[in-house]
Amino acid sequence: MSAPSVEVRLVKAGATKIRYPAELLGNDGTHLAVRAPWAAPGVRDFGFVRFEPGDVFTEHYWRDRWYSVKEVRTGDGTLKGWYCDITRPAVLAEEAGELSVEDLDLDLWVSADGREILRLDEDEFEESGLAARDPEAAEQAVRALDELERLARAGRFTQLFGV
Template sequence: MTTERLPRATWDAGWHPDQASVEALAALTPGAVVTVVKRAPDGSEAARYDATVATTAAPSPWVELVAEWTLPRVDVSGLVFETGDTLREFFSAEHPYNAFAVIGPDDTVRGWYGNVTYPAFMEAASGEDILVWHDLYLDVVILPDGTRHLLDDDELEESSIPSTDPGFAAAIIQARRELIDLIPRLAPGKPGLPPSPAPICPTAGS
C-alpha cells in the first residue's frame, strides 16, 4: 500500500481530478469505514484517522464522512474543537477543497473549517479504503453567526509557489473564494449552517 501518489505542485490550467477516485468515492456505501490521510503541503503525512461514511447522502459529487475529534481542545479563531466532538467531513475528488462541520455532544454546530487542497483521491490496499487529501495552505473558519476568518495566507506567501508559479497561487486563492460560497450550501436543510454574507476577518496563521 502507498499513499505517495500525489499531484505535482504546479498549475497547468486544471486540477486534473483522478477519474478512478471520482468513481471510488461515488461507490462508497453508508457505514463503510474509511482511513483518512492528510498530507501537508510538502507531501509529508500530517494525520491519519478512521471515519465512517454517513448514512445521509451528500450532494454529488461530495461524500460525507463522520469522525471523532480525539485530540485535546483547540480554539481556531473562535471555532472550538473539544475532545469527543463529531466532525462531519465533506470530500470531493473533483474540487480543490474540503469542509468539516464541528458538532458538539448536544448536536450544536460549533462552526465550519474549510481547507484548500488538491482534489481528494482514493487508494485501496488489502481491502481498506484510504482517502488522501493534500493540503494547499489556505483555510477558512466560518462561525455560526456567519463570521468568516481567513487563515494561513502568510504560509502561502512564504512558500515558493507565488514566485515560481503565480498562476497556481492565484488558483489556490480562487479556490478558497469558491469554498466560502460552497459551505452554506453543502448540507441544505441541516441545522447550524452559517447565514449569508457576514464579516470576513483575515487571520494570520493557525
Template sequence: MLTPGREVEVTLVKQLGPGLSYPAVVVRDDGNHAVVRAPWAGPKERDAGYVRFEQGDVWTEHFWRDRWYSVKEIQAADGRIKGWYCDVARPARVEEDRVTVHDLELDLWLSGDRQTLLRLDEDEFVASGLPERDPGTAARARAALDELEELARTGLDELLGA
C-alpha cells in the first residue's frame, strides 16, 4: 500500500502517442483504491473545448487495482471544482513509489455543475486498433465507459468516498 504524504511517480501509458509521467502526493490507499494529488502536469494551459486546464489546477486522482478506469477530480486554483475527467484504463499497477496506468483511449467528462456529461475519444479508441487486435479488452473498455457514465449520473461521490 502507498503511504499517505509520500511522493510517488504517476505514469500514464498511452496506446497512441507519448505517455505522461509526473510526481504526485499520496492522499490515501486502502489496498485497492489509491488516491493521489498533483498539480496540472501539462507544460502550459490547454483548452479542451469543454474545460480549460490551467496552471494552478489541482488534480485529485483515484486509481483502482481492480477497476478498468481512473477518475480525476479537477479543482481550479480558487477551489472551484471544474469537473471529473475519467480515463478508461487497465487496472492500476501500484508499487511502493509508482502508479502506472495503461490508458485505453476512451474517456468521460463530467462538469463541476454536473450538467454536462461527455463521452470522449471514441475515434482514438478505434484508431488504436484495440477493437480488432484484442476484442476481449475492447469489450471490457466499452463496459467500463458505460459503468463510468452510469456512476457519473448516480453515484460518483460514493465511488470516490466523498
C-alpha cells in the first residue's frame, strides 16, 4: 500500500513559484512531513550546495510556525544539509490534496555537519516591502529566522528534523 500524496504549492509575492507532488509521511494536525524528489528542472548551484536531479527532500511544515525545514539528501542517502524557508504557516486543503505555503524571502542553510549556517536573502526580504505592508508578518519572519539559527547553532537540527 502506498502512502497518500499531496501537492506542495510554494507561493511567492502572490504567484505560484513551484508546485510538485510529494508523499505524505505524517500529519498530526499541526506538523506535516512530506518526501519529494528535487522538483525544479536541472541543477541549482548555490555555491554552498547543489540541488540536482536524484536529490530527495524530506520537508517539515507546520500550521503554527513561520518556517519550513527541508532535509536534503543525495539519491544514495548522503545528507547534504537543511534548507529552511521562512514562510507563513502552512495551509493544507485536504479535499484538494494541496499543501500551500507562502515564501517570505528569508532562508537559512545548515550544512550536514552543522558547521556552515548561512542566513540567506535578507536583501530580498528588505526589498519585498513586507515590513511596510504587513509589519506583524515581517516581525514573525525575522523571529522565525532567528529561532532556526539558534537551533542550528545549538546543534539541534539532526535531533529535531532528521529522518
